Amino acid sequence: MSRFWSPLLNQLTPYVPGEQLAVPHLVKLNTNENPYGPSPRALQAIADAAGDALRLYPDPHATALRTAIAQRHDLALSQVFVGNGSDEVLAHVFQALLNHGQPVLFPDVSYSFYPVYCKLYGIQARTVPLNERFEIEVAGYGGACGGVIIANPNAPTGLALPLADIERLLQLQPDRVVVIDEAYVDFGGESAVRLLGRHPNLLVVQTMSKSRGLAGLRVGYAMGSAELVQGLERVKESFNSYPVDRLAMAGATASFADEAWFEHTRQAVMRTRSALSTSLRELGFEVLPSSTNFVFARHPGFDAGWLAQGLKQRAILVRHFRLPRIEQFLRITVGTDEDCAALLAALRDLTATPASIQAA
Amino acid sequence: MSRFWSPLLNQLTPYVPGEQLAVPHLVKLNTNENPYGPSPRALQAIADAAGDALRLYPDPHATALRTAIAQRHDLALSQVFVGNGSDEVLAHVFQALLNHGQPVLFPDVSYSFYPVYCKLYGIQARTVPLNERFEIEVAGYGGACGGVIIANPNAPTGLALPLADIERLLQLQPDRVVVIDEAYVDFGGESAVRLLGRHPNLLVVQTMSKSRGLAGLRVGYAMGSAELVQGLERVKESFNSYPVDRLAMAGATASFADEAWFEHTRQAVMRTRSALSTSLRELGFEVLPSSTNFVFARHPGFDAGWLAQGLKQRAILVRHFRLPRIEQFLRITVGTDEDCAALLAALRDLTATPASIQAA
Numbered sequence: 001m002s003r004f005w006s007p008l009l010n011q012l013t014p015y016v017p018g019e020q021l022a023v024p025h026l027v028k029l030n031t032n033e034n035p036y037g038p039s040p041r042a043l044q045a046i047a048d049a050a051g052d053a054l055r056l057y058p059d060p061h062a063t064a065l066r067t068a069i070a071q072r073h074d075l076a077l078s079q080v081f082v083g084n085g086s087d088e089v090l091a092h093v094f095q096a097l098l099n100h101g102q103p104v105l106f107p108d109v110s111y112s113f114y115p116v117y118c119k120l121y122g123i124q125a126r127t128v129p130l131n132e133r134f135e136i137e138v139a140g141y142g143g144a145c146g147g148v149i150i151a152n153p154n155a156p157t158g159l160a161l162p163l164a165d166i167e168r169l170l171q172l173q174p175d176r177v178v179v180i181d182e183a184y185v186d187f188g189g190e191s192a193v194r195l196l197g198r199h200p201n202l203l204v205v206q207t208m209s210k211s212r213g214l215a216g217l218r219v220g221y222a223m224g225s226a227e228l229v230q231g232l233e234r235v236k237e238s239f240n241s242y243p244v245d246r247l248a249m250a251g252a253t254a255s256f257a258d259e260a261w262f263e264h265t266r267q268a269v270m271r272t273r274s275a276l277s278t279s280l281r282e283l284g285f286e287v288l289p290s291s292t293n294f295v296f297a298r299h300p301g302f303d304a305g306w307l308a309q310g311l312k313q314r315a316i317l318v319r320h321f322r323l324p325r326i327e328q329f330l331r332i333t334v335g336t337d338e339d340c341a342a343l344l345a346a347l348r349d350l351t352a353t354p355a356s357i358q359a360a
Numbered sequence: 361m362s363r364f365w366s367p368l369l370n371q372l373t374p375y376v377p378g379e380q381l382a383v384p385h386l387v388k389l390n391t392n393e394n395p396y397g398p399s400p401r402a403l404q405a406i407a408d409a410a411g412d413a414l415r416l417y418p419d420p421h422a423t424a425l426r427t428a429i430a431q432r433h434d435l436a437l438s439q440v441f442v443g444n445g446s447d448e449v450l451a452h453v454f455q456a457l458l459n460h461g462q463p464v465l466f467p468d469v470s471y472s473f474y475p476v477y478c479k480l481y482g483i484q485a486r487t488v489p490l491n492e493r494f495e496i497e498v499a500g501y502g503g504a505c506g507g508v509i510i511a512n513p514n515a516p517t518g519l520a521l522p523l524a525d526i527e528r529l530l531q532l533q534p535d536r537v538v539v540i541d542e543a544y545v546d547f548g549g550e551s552a553v554r555l556l557g558r559h560p561n562l563l564v565v566q567t568m569s570k571s572r573g574l575a576g577l578r579v580g581y582a583m584g585s586a587e588l589v590q591g592l593e594r595v596k597e598s599f600n601s602y603p604v605d606r607l608a609m610a611g612a613t614a615s616f617a618d619e620a621w622f623e624h625t626r627q628a629v630m631r632t633r634s635a636l637s638t639s640l641r642e643l644g645f646e647v648l649p650s651s652t653n654f655v656f657a658r659h660p661g662f663d664a665g666w667l668a669q670g671l672k673q674r675a676i677l678v679r680h681f682r683l684p685r686i687e688q689f690l691r692i693t694v695g696t697d698e699d700c701a702a703l704l705a706a707l708r709d710l711t712a713t714p715a716s717i718q719a720a
Contacts (some may be wrong), residue, residue, distance in 0.1 A: 002587040004537050004561060005594075006459035011594035014597030017420050028416070037415040046410040046607065054611070056388070056395040057569070060377050084444050084578075087600040099366035120598040177364050201364060209417070216414035218444075227362040234365075234693035237374030238480040240447040247406065247607045251414070317525035 005254035008122075015116045018319050027342050029333040030317040032155075032184075032294050034213035036268060038155045038251065042214065045254030046247050047076055058249055060241045068256040069221050073193045078226040081233065084243040085112060085182060086207035086220025089232075090149075093203065095121050095237040097177040097228060099246065105141050105148045109326055111155050111181065130154075134288060134296075136161050136171040149179040153189045156331040157319065158290035160189040170199045179203045182197050186211035186266050186274070188291035198319065200225040209264050210293055214257045219244060219252040264314075269293050272339035278342050280332075283351055298328045302351055303354075310350045316343055365397075368482075376479055387702050389693040390677040392544075392654050394573035396625040396696075402574065405614030406607050406668060408499060418462050418609055419478045420601045428616040429581050433553050434506050435642075438586040441593065444569035444603040446543060446580025449592075453563065455481050455656045457588060457596040458507035458536040465508045469494065469686055471515050471541065472564060490514075490685075496521050498529040509539040511514050516691040518650035518682065520549040530559045537588065539563045547628050548651035549632070554647030560585040570653055571626050572615045579604060579612040629653050633694045639704050640692075643711055658688045660713055670710045676703055 001010060017033035034116060064147065068100045078202075083089035083310040094117040104115045104125035118125040118132035128140040134157045141148050148169065153160040170178050178201055180192045191202050203224035222232060236243065244252075253261075277287045277295055285297040298304060308320035319331040332343065361370060378391035426440040433440075443449040453479040460462045463486035466474045478485040488500040494517045501508050508529065513520040530538050538561055540552045545566065552564050564583035569575035582592060596603065604612075615622075637647045637655055645657040658664060668680035668690060677692040692703065 002534065004457055004588055005591045006456055007461075008459060008595055008596050009456060009591055012594050012598050014594055015601060016597075017417070017601040018381070020417060020419055022419075031417055032461060034415050037412040038571065040705040043410050047407055050403050050406040050410065050607075052397040054403075055394050057377070057380060057391055057393065057575045058578070058678045059380055081592060084448075084603060084605075087602070088444075091599045096366055096369055097364055099368060101367075116598050119593070152593075175363065213415040215417045218418070218602055218605040228364055231362060232367050233367040234372050234374055235480070237376075238476050239451045240445060241375060241377040242447070243444060244576055244603065245444075245578040245608055247410075248605055284590075 002028065006098070010103055012042070014117060015113045019317060024314060025315055027316040027335065029335050030319045030335045031215070031337060031344060032157055033215050034210060034265065034269065035339060036213055036265040038213040040256035041253050041258040041261070042251040042255040045250040049139060050146070050249050052260055054246055058242050058244060058246045062244050062249060064251045065219070065244065070221070070248065072256050073223060075193070075223055075225070077198065077231055079223055081222040081229045081236070082197055082244055083236070083306055085096050085209065085218040086181070088207050088218045088243060089205055089222050090181065091120070092232050092235045092239070093118055093179055093205065094118065094123060094224065096231045097203065097261045098149070098179070099123050100146035100176070102144055102146040104146045106150065107136055107154065109154070109157060109323070110152050111324070112321070114149055116252060130157070135159055137167070138165045138172065145173070145176060147177045147179065151181040151183065151191070153184045153290065153291040155184065156294070156296050157328070158292045158294060158296045159214045160291035160355065163190045163192060163195065167195060170195065170202055174201060176203050177203055179205060181205045183207045184292035185209055185287035187270055187293045196224060200227065203228050207269065208252050208255060211212045211248055211262065213265065214251060214255060216247045217251050219248050269334050272337055276332070276334060276340045280347070283347055284345070294331050294333045296329050296331050298330070299351065304328045304330050304359050307347070307350055309343070311343070311346055314346045363420050370680050372479050375473045375475060379677060381677065383675060385524070385675060387676040387695065387699050388705060389695050391575070391701060392570060392693045393575050394570060394586065394625065394629070394653065395694070395699060396573055396628065397448040398573040398585065399618035399621040401621070402611040405610040409607050409610035413440045414606055418602050418604060418606045421530070422609060425579070425604065425613045428613045429583070433583060435583055436586070438468055439583055439589055441589045441596075442604055443580055443596070445569065445578040446541070446565050448708050449565055449580045449582050450541065451477055451480070452592050452595045452599070453539055453565065453582065454478065454483060455621045456591045457563065458509070458539070460506040460536070462504055462506040464506045466510065467496055467514065469514070469517060469683070472681070473513050474509055490517070495519055496525070498525045498532065504533045505533070505536060507537045507539065508533055509541060511543065512542040512552070513544045513651040515544065515652065515684065516618060516654070516656050516679070516689070518521040518648055518652040518654060518656045520651035522552045523552060523555065525587055526552050526630045527555060530555065530562055534561060537561050537563055541563060543570055544652035546644045547630055556584060559589065562624070563588050565632045568615060569666040570654055571622065572612070573625065574611060574615060577608045577611050579608050627643050629694050632697055632700055636694060636700045639706070643704070652713070654691050656689050656691050658690070658713065664688045664690050667707070671703070671706055674706045676706055
């Protein structure tokens with residue numbers, strides 16, 4: 001608190017990102033990064049761009065990158081908006097498209113940044129409970145509201161919603177924007193991009209941070225009708241003219257030119273996820289069926305906070321949310337096979353601990 | 361306009377950045393970029409960072425970069441805030457520190473993004489006229505307000521305000537934040553950083569885009585008391601956890617380790633500015649005394665819009681603002697000696713045009 005702060009600041013509850021520890025030999029399975037890294041073509045494009053031209057501002061319209069995204073998804077350039085990570089894109093979405101003086105609807109268990117954006121822009125939030133299997137029930141998203149935002153696949157549950165349900169949701173709210181946040185869609189979800197032609201109220205958000213292995217570059221994008229994209233541009237041009245720098249632009253654009261790398265690495269992640277899920281179940285964990293690059297799992301006999309702490313002591317980071325309904329779950333990023341072997345060995349060790357020692 | 365837009369959007373008047381044309385052999389003197397580019401050390405650091413580690417998120421606290429800035433300015437780490445260009449930093453400043461339900465004060469002729477931020481956050485703006493010599497008169501910045509923002513040196517005039525005036529301004533508004541936007545300070549202004557110890561209400565904003573030749577990288581920063589920086593962090597953590605990407609972080613940090621390059625290039629810009637100002641005066645221009653990497657000039661016999669258009673036809677871009685008081689001025693970036701020679705040749709040509717042809 002400070003007398004110099006705007007009154008708004010006292011209302012905020014900032015988002016807390018996963019730890020970024022600089023510890024050697026850390027097995028980092030807490031922020032859903034891709035173990036395989038970016039396409040070599042992206043790295044080459046960055047190296048090529050790292051020269052004297054950095055003295056010049058980037059293209060404020062990011063035309064090269066937006067063109068690559070439009071081509072990849074078979075859209076017009078006017079249907080693509082880019083930003084400094086999908087977090088920035090989502091912030092603009094809340095301010096530009098969801099702020100109508102009525103509550104915005106999202107699941108009670110979802111990306112924990114959504115309620116943070118609501119507070120930042122003074123938007124009311126109304127959460128809709130997942131069912132007892134942690135699934136989204138779209139029937140709960142009808143009625144008067146300022147808009148809807150759904151992560152699909154959802155985080156941190158990892159569960160995917162079929163496109164038929166997304167379409168039902170779009171029909172429930174024809175006069176409000178429905179945002180589908182597809183950060184993890186390339187690991188097994190169905191993208192709603194194919195519904196764009198029929199639904200002017202649909203906005204699909206994706207990121208380069210997960211399936212493209214470029215979390216360090218900060219590039220996200222939104223796809224929707226031209227009128228939604230124009231709304232986002234209006235806010236962006238009132239906030240920061242050049243949100244995507246020249247190197248990020250070069251690397252992200254080149255990444256779309258290497259579908260072989262994209263395909264190879266995402267298949268590897270899905271294979272490892274399958275093996276990891278099986279091994280966790282063998283250890284007694286309940287593992288939700290994941291369509292993402294992480295698994296969400298709980299053990300009936302061991303406290304999730306205790307497990308997370310024990311893993312951390314063994315230089316393995318996973319994410320544990322102290323939140324209602326999910327406080328007994330761990331969210332574990334699918335790393336390399338070696339990362340997962342290290343995790344499983346540590347969990348084997350920890351779950352062999354007698355309950356009496358665990359409580360002590 | 362769209363029924364899906366938040367009502368706010370219809371109130372916005374977005375900022376229009378200078379053109380970024382991709383024309384060969386263009387002499388680009390319209391967006392105040394540095395003709396000498398970044399330090400080779402910055403480029404090397406970027407090349408070193410362009411590897412597999414891009415799969416990982418950046419440090420959300422940007423500790424390496426903030427440490428370099430703190431060392432350069434002899435401040436504590438807690439006094440430094442960084443963002444995706446100083447435009448993003450300024451946006452957060454308006455929302456976090458200047459939104460008190462009272463008008464924010466700034467000069468009638470200044471960076472044209474300030475009124476845009478005000479509209480974005482629903483802040484009232486009150487402009488204070490420059491005097492007839494286009495100077496800021498700090499006596500006009502007293503009284504009840506939400507805060508003050510001054511560009512020093514001012515843009516697009518190029519005129520610097522002495523530190524004694526800044527200190528008077530700080531004393532006039534001890535209970536409100538006074539932001540000094542020092543985008544151009546390294547080209548001849550006096551930084552207010554040295555006043556930070558005495559004034560908890562002072563926030564100084566700088567950028568890597570001008571004197572560090574890194575406009576393409578998007579790194580800006582603010583320096584102030586820890587309580588002001590904490591306020592900015594609170595908004596940032598509610599907007600985007602990782603605004604500065606790994607490559608920008610690496611390049612910007614390394615840039616501070618090459619003071620020789622910094623010194624050599626800024627001196628070269630100032631030398632060229634002096635020669636350019638003299639030559640423009642010889643052509644009949646009135647040139648305001650510049651402490652920046654641009655000159656602001658008008659010709660009593662030639663319309664500024666006509667001159668800008670004539671230059672553009674000759675593949676030379678300068679900035680012309682169709683705004684009250686300054687519509688007869690051109691803002692001309694100090695380029696290389698060759699850029700300036702090309703500009704002067706074109707202006708010699710244009711100002712040799714008889715008035716009768718000019719009007720036709």
